Amino acid sequence: MRVFKLALRRLAASLPTLLLILVGMFLLLQLAPGDTVDALMAQMGGGDAALAEELRRFYGLDLGIAARLGQYLLRLATLDLGFSAIYGKPVATVILERLPATILLMVSALSFAFFFGLVLGVIAARRVNRWPDTLISTLGLIFYATPSFWFGLMAIVLFSVHLQWLPAGGFSDITQELTGIAALLDIARHLVLPTLTLGLIFLAIYLRIMRASMLEVLSLDFVRTARAKGLSETRVVARHVLRNAMLPMVTLIGLQAGTMLGGSVVVESVFALPGLGRLAYESVVQRDLNTLLGIVFVSALLVIAINFLVDILYARLDPRISADS
Amino acid sequence: MRALRAYLRSPPALFGSAILFAVLFMAVTAQWFYPNDPLGLAGRPLQWPGANPRFPLGTDPSGRDIAAQLFHGARVSLLIGVVATAIAVLIGIAMGAVAGFYGGGVDTGLMRVTEAFQTLPNFLLLLVLVAVFGSSIETVTIAIGLVSWPPVARLTRAEFLTLRTREFVQACRVQGLPDAHLILREVLPNALPPVIVYASVVMAVAILLESALAFLQLSDPNVPSWGNLIGLGRNVLRTEWYVSAIPGVAILLTILGVSLVGQGLNDALNPRLASGR
Numbered sequence: 001m002r003v004f005k006l007a008l009r010r011l012a013a014s015l016p017t018l019l020l021i022l023v024g025m026f027l028l029l030q031l032a033p034g035d036t037v038d039a040l041m042a043q044m045g046g047g048d049a050a051l052a053e054e055l056r057r058f059y060g061l062d063l064g065i066a067a068r069l070g071q072y073l074l075r076l077a078t079l080d081l082g083f084s085a086i087y088g089k090p091v092a093t094v095i096l097e098r099l100p101a102t103i104l105l106m107v108s109a110l111s112f113a114f115f116f117g118l119v120l121g122v123i124a125a126r127r128v129n130r131w132p133d134t135l136i137s138t139l140g141l142i143f144y145a146t147p148s149f150w151f152g153l154m155a156i157v158l159f160s161v162h163l164q165w166l167p168a169g170g171f172s173d174i175t176q177e178l179t180g181i182a183a184l185l186d187i188a189r190h191l192v193l194p195t196l197t198l199g200l201i202f203l204a205i206y207l208r209i210m211r212a213s214m215l216e217v218l219s220l221d222f223v224r225t226a227r228a229k230g231l232s233e234t235r236v237v238a239r240h241v242l243r244n245a246m247l248p249m250v251t252l253i254g255l256q257a258g259t260m261l262g263g264s265v266v267v268e269s270v271f272a273l274p275g276l277g278r279l280a281y282e283s284v285v286q287r288d289l290n291t292l293l294g295i296v297f298v299s300a301l302l303v304i305a306i307n308f309l310v311d312i313l314y315a316r317l318d319p320r321i322s323a324d325s
Numbered sequence: 326m327r328a329l330r331a332y333l334r335s336p337p338a339l340f341g342s343a344i345l346f347a348v349l350f351m352a353v354t355a356q357w358f359y360p361n362d363p364l365g366l367a368g369r370p371l372q373w374p375g376a377n378p379r380f381p382l383g384t385d386p387s388g389r390d391i392a393a394q395l396f397h398g399a400r401v402s403l404l405i406g407v408v409a410t411a412i413a414v415l416i417g418i419a420m421g422a423v424a425g426f427y428g429g430g431v432d433t434g435l436m437r438v439t440e441a442f443q444t445l446p447n448f449l450l451l452l453v454l455v456a457v458f459g460s461s462i463e464t465v466t467i468a469i470g471l472v473s474w475p476p477v478a479r480l481t482r483a484e485f486l487t488l489r490t491r492e493f494v495q496a497c498r499v500q501g502l503p504d505a506h507l508i509l510r511e512v513l514p515n516a517l518p519p520v521i522v523y524a525s526v527v528m529a530v531a532i533l534l535e536s537a538l539a540f541l542q543l544s545d546p547n548v549p550s551w552g553n554l555i556g557l558g559r560n561v562l563r564t565e566w567y568v569s570a571i572p573g574v575a576i577l578l579t580i581l582g583v584s585l586v587g588q589g590l591n592d593a594l595n596p597r598l599a600s601g602r
Contacts, residue, residue: 020441025453032457145580147533149540150555150573157566255443262448266537280449281541284456292453296445303444 081294091294102275113202121210143204152197152270169272254310331593338589344582351399359393409531412470417477425485484516525587
């Protein structure tokens with residue numbers, strides 16, 4: 001329960017941040033040349049000024065900035081994100097349609113990066129300064145330097161065009177009706193390349209952090225005690241070192257949740273995935289500012305939610321945190 | 326001097342410096358080797374590398390010389406990397422220094438702003454900034470600087486928090502020296518080394534951000550950028566994949582060079598924390 005109280009307090013502390021983001025973004029978007037009505041009129045093939053006036057009144061764009069900001073925040077409090085003139089649907093509906101693909105992509109990329117980062121980091125630290133360490137650290141540096149979209153494109157050339165093992169894009173095979181397990185497997189097949197592409201840079205970061213923190217923990221006194229007790233090296237690492245060495249990695253997940261969400265914008269457009277990131281790109285191109293603002297709001301909520309989970313996980317891994325409060 | 330010698334003894338750091346010098350060489354000599362507009366028509370489109378001795382790296386879908394774009398693109402990448410990093414580091418140091426030095430309400434306020442920037446996915450913020458202010462090379466560079474400062478601010482703040490209570494700072498304080506002197510002349514020089522090392526990470530991220538933006542065709546279309554070329558090559562990916570592959574290697578090597586130099590600096594400046602020990 002203490003853990004929950006702590007996490008809830010952190011959650012409450014993030015409310016001012018959220019408000020700051022929303023007000024900042026709202027004011028920023030006021031500087032944008034052209035509004036939704038302009039975009040809409042362009043799509044309709046033009047129209048006269050009276051029609052534009054009418055539309056502005058309909059969407060509430062004729063009010064002052066302060067009044068609109070107040071209205072916007074009030075509506076947000078009831079989770080009403082407004083209406084997307086481009087998609088002809090409420091923004092909340094548009095975003096909800098796109099959210100599952102992004103969350104699935106993020107979860108799978110994070111699991112991939114975390115698991116392999118952990119394993120490779122541990123191997124590198126156990127063989128420090130010998131060839132496995134050199135190999136893993138070099139690979140980490142190269143992965144870190146690889147632009148994700150470029151890796152994605154090259155993976156498509158190799159695995160989809162030449163070897164024809166995996167689909168080049170999309171979220172599922174639309175040429176056939178699949179149900180049950182077959183449909184899940186199909187989605188999984190479509191997610192392999194995007195997961196690798198998005199996860200690669202995080203894998204590089206995690207393995208570097210894991211290696212460094214393993215080395216640090218391995219030099220602490222309690223590890224010497226564990227060894228002096230006669231425990232095998234594997235047991236020392238598994239029972240005593242790993243849990244402590246994982247803490248910086250867990251912190252990093254929370255810190256980089258935003259970066260990962262940003263990365264999915266690029267990855268989703270490389271692989272034509274119907275996710276939130278691609279929606280952000282489309283709404284920038286189409287000047288759908290209502291949707292863009294909604295995406296910013298939902299992304300911020302997502303990042304805050306991830307940090308909430310990370311706090312709980314952290315407190316579970318390190319009991320001192322909940323004991324202190 | 327000791328730091329310089331330590332730096333020169335590390336093979337990875339030397340390798341990284343060599344790469345960066347090569348990129349710098351490309352940027353400086355671009356005008357000399359390829360005096361014509363790199364975005365102008367040069368020959369038949371989509372010639373494979375090596376197929377025509379005039380175009381050692383081939384031509385892109387619009388018949389432009391890939392080697393020329395690579396040389397001129399080095400200029401753009403380095404320029405954006407350096408300028409955006411300078412902007413991010415300056416903002417970050419200013420925010421972090423003030424927050425860490427004064428603490429209290431100022432600190433809380435500034436850290437809220439930093440948190441807001443960190444909660445927002447930086448690429449998403451970059452998209453919004455480009456959507457609002459347009460995508461000329463200047464706005465893109467400034468926008469990248471504006472989204473990259475929060476980690477620098479946090480790092481600077483942490484350094485200031487530990488340094489501001491040290492004796493040498495207190496000694497200056499009782500002498501009645503003004504805050505500006507304490508911040509700029511006493512604390513900042515001591516807080517700077519880790520920040521300078523971190524600047525290499527900022528620069529790597531800045532180059533990656535620009536190339537990703539250019540890849541989505543949201544950066545300045547009138548400058549030869551590596552990311553732009555990768556985006557153009559995407560349409561012919563199935564057959565002429567070299568158009569995307571070549572500039573990607575250039576980005577990869579540049580980032581690798583920046584990271585290796587950063588790591589070398591880190592090891593040379595903080596010998597106690599040298600990696601691999």
